[in-house]
Amino acid sequence: MxxxxxxxxxxxxxxxxxxxxxxxxxxxxxxxxxxxxxxxxxxxxxxxxxxxxxxxxxxxxxxxxxxxxxxxxxxxxxxxxxxxxxxxxxxxxxxxxxxxxxxxxxxxxxxxxxxxxxxxxxxxxxxxxxxxxxxxxxxxxxxxxxxxxxxxxxxxxxxxxxxxxxxxxxxxxxxxxxxxxxxESIDYNELLYAGLCLTIMIIANFAGVRRTVFYAIIGFAGVWIAFIYSGVxxxxxxxxxxxxxxxxTKISESDYIDKISQHLNKFKLEKPDEKSTLLTKKQVHVISDIEDLNKNAHxxxxxxxxxxxxxxxxxxxxxxxxxxxxxxxxxxxxxxxxxxxxxxxxxxxxxxxxxxxxxxxxxxxxxxxxxxxxxxxxxxxxxxxxxxxxxxxxxxxxxxxxxxxxxxxxxxxxxxxxxxxxxxxxxxxxxxxxxxx
CATH class of the missing domain: 1.20.1530.10 (Na+/H+ antiporter like domain)
Structure with missing residues (x-):
């Protein structure tokens, strides 16, 4: 594609x-x-x-x-x-x-x-x-x-x-x-602390941590405040x-396409009551699975x-x-x-x-x-x-x-x-x- x-x-x-x-x-x-x-x-x-x-x-x-x-x-x-x-x-x-x-x-x-x-x-x-x-x-x-x-x-x-x-x-x-x-002037202790926090964030990246809240907390409380006091x-x-x-991404493009196709097929097979405007329970679960899949594809x-x-x-x-x-x-x-x-x-x-x-x-x-x-x-x-x-x-x-x-x-x-x-x-x-x- x-x-x-x-x-x-x-x-x-x-x-x-x-x-x-x-x-x-x-x-x-x-x-x-x-x-x-x-x-x-x-x-x-x-x-x-x-x-x-x-x-x-x-x-x-x-x-x-x-x-x-x-x-x-x-x-x-x-x-x-x-x-x-x-x-x-x-x-x-x-x-x-x-x-x-x-x-x-x-x-x-x-x-x-x-x-x-x-x-x-x-x-x-x-x-x-x-x-x-x-x-x-x-x-x-x-x-x-x-x-x-x-x-x-x-x-x-x-x-x-x-x-x-x-x-x-x-x-x-x-x-x-x-x-x-x-x-102009640098406080190397503060920079060292900032470097330590950055190292933790890099390790977390390679370890597969994807929660932006984690990076926001370490980045603000560790790196940004340390730089405020460092002089840089x-x-x-x-x-x-x-x-x-x-x-x-947490999932490859080909896997995403395959899985989204499977979910859409499941959604089509589950037909709700013609008189009802509500989805079936299985269709609701399929939509939830698609949302999780989309998060992994970002x-x-x-x-x-x-x-x-x-x-x-x-x-x-x-x-x-x-x-x-x-x-x-x-x-x-x-x-x-x-x-x-x-x-x-x-x-x-x-x-x-x-x-x-x-x-x-x-x-x-x-x-x-x-x-x-x-x-x-x-x-x-x-x-x-x-x-x-x-x-x-x-x-x-x-x-x-x-x-x-x-x-x-x-x-x-x-x-x-x-x-x-x-x-x-x-x-x-x-x-x-x-x-x-």
Missing amino acids: SNKPLNSFKISRFINEEAYGGIMLIIATIIALIWANSSFYDSYHYVWHDYKVGLVWGEIDLVASLHHWINDGLMALFFFVVGLEIKREVMGGELSSMKKASLPIAAAVGGMLLPATFYAIAVINYPEYINGWGIPMATDIAFALGLLAMLGSRVPLNLKIFLTALAIADDLGAVLVIAVFYT HATIAGVLIALTIPAR TPLQKLEHALHPVTAYFILPVFALSNAGVHIDGKVIDMLIHPISIGIICGLVLGKFIGISLFSRLMVKFKIASLPEGVSWNQIYGVAFLAGIGFTMSMFISDLAFKDESFKQIAKVGIMMASLLSALIGMLWLGLTSKK
Whole structure:
């Protein structure tokens, strides 16, 4: 039985969720900007930065601002879903073989190296700003896919798949950058404890433990809390926990087909009374057996991804935008835009992403290491390369880690929004003019 139609359906569903999530991100961003630049600015700052929530239990003190919990808590769940997506793509998706993965991975590498280089060149005379080099490396998949979906049939499904694979590879790069370069001090005892918990989860995976509650308890109480105290950003815990989630079915595809056929035959043979609207007892048992069979045919990884992806697209990312995009602009927006940090981010996201993705893709095809996706033109690759310059969510997240000074963070966020807007406009205009209906 071919999985191609099913995979296409899953990809279309994923893209649609990202598209609607992108719209909600835009709405949340507009609300945040209006709120932060209105007479209610004090309430914006109080709600997200001054209002403290959490719990204290013995020596464990988990009390912090809502902004902190969104960035360290909700975003850890977002990165958990990113980890599930990465594992799924590596095991059976667009990153599962070198033939499939080489082009989007190379494009992602180019789309990270050149933006970081452009930023470094822009701030070369200002060493105090150099730590922001990671900000223009990221791509916001929700925004990018949301805009691409607006073009409808003008762009082929394979182009959307290419952008999805590129963005997931890009996310993996961002995770590594955060883990390696944006961690200041490390408590190795906490990391050792987290590693022990991860080892238990991996052993449980190989032992056949499939209950998601088990992984949730060990992952939260063990890994995530240990990372909170370790100094390594808690979002990395989300990715590592995701990699331990079982990705194997309990029953093979052929056995599933055979058994489901047997159950359906049993169901047909049991005919209820024509006057009754109720099923027979045997039919009820058959339905129960089919439900158990369906559970065994699912992988915990795919069940979790299926359940959590809408949560991240429709709730976590819009809430992140609402709490992070509220840049208070006090009439100095021009000064903020011509600041070296902003110039570096704009050059990195708009030019660096475009040149890096286009150049590395061209080289891969020229040297016959990879080939263009079927039905996709070079003009469409160039359009996607511009759309990949929409850094927004991930770039804002990294900017909070890169800078301690609040004014630097505000300047960076203005640069991110301007760069993302320019990349979106150029990318949509390019694709609109070069893609036929």
